[in-house]
Every structure is written in C-alpha cells, then in structure tokens.
Amino acid sequence: MTTTPETRTNTATTAGEEHPHGLWEEPGAARRLQLLRAAKSVAIVGMSDKPARASYFVATYLTSDSSYQLYYVNPRITEVLGEPGYASLQDLPEAPDIVVAFRKPADLPTLAEEAAAVGAQTLWVQLGIHSAEAMQRATDLGINAVQDRCIKIEHGRFHGNLHLGGFDTGVISAKRQQLDG
Numbered sequence: 001m002t003t004t005p006e007t008r009t010n011t012a013t014t015a016g017e018e019h020p021h022g023l024w025e026e027p028g029a030a031r032r033l034q035l036l037r038a039a040k041s042v043a044i045v046g047m048s049d050k051p052a053r054a055s056y057f058v059a060t061y062l063t064s065d066s067s068y069q070l071y072y073v074n075p076r077i078t079e080v081l082g083e084p085g086y087a088s089l090q091d092l093p094e095a096p097d098i099v100v101a102f103r104k105p106a107d108l109p110t111l112a113e114e115a116a117a118v119g120a121q122t123l124w125v126q127l128g129i130h131s132a133e134a135m136q137r138a139t140d141l142g143i144n145a146v147q148d149r150c151i152k153i154e155h156g157r158f159h160g161n162l163h164l165g166g167f168d169t170g171v172i173s174a175k176r177q178q179l180d181g
Contacts, residue, residue, distance in 0.1 A: 018140075023139070024132070024135040024136045024138070024139040024145055026146075026147075027144065027145075027146055031144075032146060032149065032154055032158075033158045035098065035121075035122050035124075035144055035146070036098075036154065036155055036158060037158075038097065038121075039068060039097035039098045039121070039122070040067075040068065040069060040097055041068060041069040041070070041071065041094060041095075041096045041097050041098070042062060042066075042068045042069070042070055042071070042096055042097065042098045042099075042100055042151070043070075043071040043072075043073050043089060043096035043098070043120070044058065044059055044070065044071070044072055044073065044100045044102065045073040045074075045089065045099055045100065045101050045102065045103060045111060046073070046074060046101060046102030046103045047059060047072035047073060047074045047077065047080060047085065047102070048074065048077075048080075048102075049077050049079075049080040049085075053102075054102065054126065054150075055102040056080070056081075057152070058100070058126075058150065058151060058152040059072065059080070059081055060081065061152045061155075061156070062151070062152065062155070063081060065155070066155060066159075069094075071083075071086060071092050071093075071096055072084075072085045072086065073086050073087070073089060073091075073092070074086075074087075075087040075088065088114070089114050089115060089117075089118045089120070090114070090117075090118060092118065095119030095120055096118075096120050097120065097121045098120065098121065098122045098124050098151070099111070099115040099120045099123050099124065100124045100126065100151050101123065101124065101125045101126060101129065102126055102129075103129070104129075105129060105130060105131040105134070106131075108123075108125060108129070108131040108133070108134030109131065109133050109134045109137045111123065111134065112134045112135075112137040112138040112141060112143070112145070113137065113141065115138070115143060116138065116141035116142065116143050120143060121144060122143060122144040122145070122146065123135075123138045123143055123145050123146070124146045124147075124149065124151050125145075125146065125147035125148065125149075126148075126149070126150055126151070127148055127149060127150040127153070128148065129147065129148065130147055130148055131147065134147070135147055
C-alpha cells in the first residue's frame with residue numbers, strides 16, 4: 001500500500017486523538033535527573049518486608065541516601081523499616097511524586113491509571129520490568145513514565161554514590177556527594 005500526504009495526515013490525526021500527550025519515549029538521562037530532583041515523595045508499590053527482595057534493598061538505600069518521603073504500598077504488610085505499610089495508593093496521606101513499581105507487567109497499565117488518579121507525577125518501573133502498554137497509558141494520562149530503570153541505581157548515579165549501594169564505580173574522586181534538593 002502506498003501512502004499519500006492525505007493518508008499520513010489521517011493516520012497522524014487518529015494517533016493524536018488516541019494519544020493526547022503523544023507516543024511514549026524513553027526519557028534520557030537529563031530528564032530522569034530532573035524527575036528525581038523534582039520529587040519530594042516516593043511510593044514503592046510491591047514493597048516487601050523481606051530483606052532479600054529488591055524492593056527492600058531499594059527502600060533501605062532511599063531511606064539512608066535521599067531526602068524523599070517514602071511510602072510503602074503492599075496490602076500484605078502493615079509495617080516495614082519502622083514505617084506503616086499502605087494497602088493501596090489511594091490510602092496514602094499525600095499524592096506521591098513518583099510511584100515505583102515492583103509489579104508484574106500485566107499489573108502495570110492498571111497501576112498507571114491508579115497513579116494518575118491519585119495525582120502522581122511519574123510512574124517508574126523497576127529494572128527488568130517492561131510494559132509498553134503501561135508506559136503509553138501513563139503518557140496518555142499525562143504522567144511521566146520510566147521503565148527498566150532502577151531508581152536506586154539512577155539516584156546513586158546522579159548523586160555520586162553508586163559505590164555506597166553495592167556498585168564499584170572504579171572512580172576515585174574527592175568530589176562531595178550531592179544530596180537531593
């Protein structure tokens with residue numbers, strides 16, 4: 001099938017109607033840094049009270065190395081790391097700036113809708129988890145979307161402390177660690 005300028009215009013109009021905020025694109029490093037620096041609160045959805053789980057490791061890092069107000073969301077936990085657990089995003093005392101997802105891909109489109117409904121600014125899907133549908137759904141709802149990136153690694157990378165979180169950067173530096181804010 002050959003496309004004419006009229007066909008391309010009709011296709012673009014249809015895509016624009018379906019995706020009011022455009023098609024999702026992976027945010028670059030500068031944009032991820034902006035999202036992390038602008039955030040004041042983070043909700044970790046799928047938080048575990050088991051120290052061997054990635055969500056627990058991420059939470060302990062963010063507790064000690066960031067200034068974020070952290071919220072732990074999992075209907076099966078009542079307390080973790082000395083803080084209360086919440087059954088859902090709707091139960092949080094405030095809208096989190098970032099919703100970090102430790103959930104299976106099939107759950108993510110619904111989580112994008114829940115994040116938008118509570119007023120979150122960003123859906124951040126952890127390393128190794130992919131859902132093009134969720135990323136596009138978040139974008140369509142007007143919130144930022146990051147996938148397949150560990151918030152702990154990204155925070156550490158941008159704030160000069162990857163080595164503190166279990167990663168040897170191999171860099172020797174006298175540069176001071178940058179704190180949030």
